Amino acid sequence: MEVTIDSNSGYCFGVEFAIQMAEDEMLDGNTLYCLGDIVHNDMEVKRLHNKGLRIISRDDLSRITNCKVLIRAHGEPPETYQTALNNNIELIDASCPVVLKLQNRVKNAYDAMREKKGQIVIYGQPGHAEVIGLTGQTGGEAIIILKDEDLDKIDFTRSVTLFSQTTKSTKGFYRIKALIEERLHASNHHLQTIEFNANDSICRQVSNREPQLQKFSKEQDVIIFVSSKKSSNGKALYSVCKAENERSYFIANEDEIQTEWFDNAQKVGICGATSTPMWLMKNVSDAIKNIGESCVTS
Structure with a gap:
């Protein structure tokens, strides 16, 4: 059985950078606080915990003083920086x-739209750390939309500027864009003054993984997708694999592998989310190779 790890899977630049910064800070064995999970992967969070990384909440941040706190790749709203200043937190x-860069674009667009009484709309996951940071650039006034029914939150008689969470699906963004255009036209077909600015702010390092995964999934008999269940990026990328290869399976680690998945399989592909560490995919690869060897020798 041939087992291949997708070379395009694993950490995106932002996550890899954040983890490297955390490890550099803990080289001397010092404890480092991190505001929220540094990455949406429980296995990696546990590994870094053993090195001294401690996860804290925003409520915790308001209570601690005189220490170091890591801001993860998702970014933070302005009030986080103010709290740190008040509490002498580095x-x-x-x-x-x-x-x-996206936070800056959202802030500038919000300042411009306030003069026109327009609206900032963000296509993203409500409560996601990145979305909280983006909404913070608008004083909490941005409208968050994810599902079709969320469009009812928008006032279609006023101008709209649309952005996207960087890790959302490109296809999903352009679908939402088209729906907003339809609703604006229906509400203002006799007006020429309603502005609609749509900004595709999706990270291409993330969005380019969809076509890459489609190709990879077609080439394999079985796909093992490795990701934390809490990763929205993982869920989205797994659905891409499943659409191309029915024999696609979502696991958090090698303990969840089921031997029967590989019946009559010659080629097995392993891939993961932007929050999946390479060491974890290698562990999965080794476990599957052991299954293949045991089948041959039995």
């Missing part, structure tokens, strides 16, 4: 450059 800012 921030180790590992915000992804792509996210920081």
